[in-house]
Amino acid sequence: MLGAITGAHGIKGEVVLKVFTEELKAIASYGPLSNEDGSASFEIEALRAVKAGAAARLKGVRDRNAAEALKGTGLYVDRTALGDADEAEDEFYQTDLIGLAVEQERMGRIGFITAVHDFGAGDLLEIKLEETGKKVLLPFSKEAVPVVDMKGHRVVVEPPEGLWDDGSKGPPPGQEG
Numbered sequence: 001m002l003g004a005i006t007g008a009h010g011i012k013g014e015v016v017l018k019v020f021t022e023e024l025k026a027i028a029s030y031g032p033l034s035n036e037d038g039s040a041s042f043e044i045e046a047l048r049a050v051k052a053g054a055a056a057r058l059k060g061v062r063d064r065n066a067a068e069a070l071k072g073t074g075l076y077v078d079r080t081a082l083g084d085a086d087e088a089e090d091e092f093y094q095t096d097l098i099g100l101a102v103e104q105e106r107m108g109r110i111g112f113i114t115a116v117h118d119f120g121a122g123d124l125l126e127i128k129l130e131e132t133g134k135k136v137l138l139p140f141s142k143e144a145v146p147v148v149d150m151k152g153h154r155v156v157v158e159p160p161e162g163l164w165d166d167g168s169k170g171p172p173p174g175q176e177g
Contacts, residue, residue: 001036001095002027003075008067009055015067017047017054017075020094020118024054030082033075042075092148094123101154102127113155116140125155138163 003019021027028044035042043059061067082093094116102111102125114135115126123140138144138159147156 001074001076002030002033003054005067005070005073005075006053007071008064009050009052011064012057013062013064013067014055014057015061015070016050016052017056019054024049027054027075028056030077033077036074036076038076040073092150096150097125097148097155099153100148100150103154103156104158105156109154110157125157127157136163 002021003017005015006018007016008014009016017027019027025047027033028047031043033042033044034040044056045059046057048055058067058070061070079093079095097113097116100113101109102113103109109130111127111129113125114128117124117126117137124137125140125145126135126137128135138157144159145155145157147154149155
């Protein structure tokens, strides 16, 4: 997902976008975007920064009602349009992290990544723990995730002290190996 439509801007059909590309204007450089299931296509005709993110004029959206109807729509591009991330520079596409095994050095495999979130304070990995099925969040930082092994389809984690329920560096109680 490169972005999401969060609402309407003005009365002439502009939408407000939350943009997930490194640079705001990059979202318009991938060509037409689609919704999650690919049933709708969106072409950005104009884009500018606004306080809430970006205001965009989408081809075919000409009034506020049409713009408001798109609120909550995720904007996607075919994975092949993104090219390859530079793993040597610790660059990864969030979508490529989903499904990777999560290992902890002293415990082995503890689960897998189900999602990557950004609630405004940095990326968080959502990890589903294998033994209980419980989902936990872990900051996606070099300290908490020292190893991202895309070829090995895994990440190694070192959660900060007290992050999980029992105050240890391991998974919640019942997850000990």
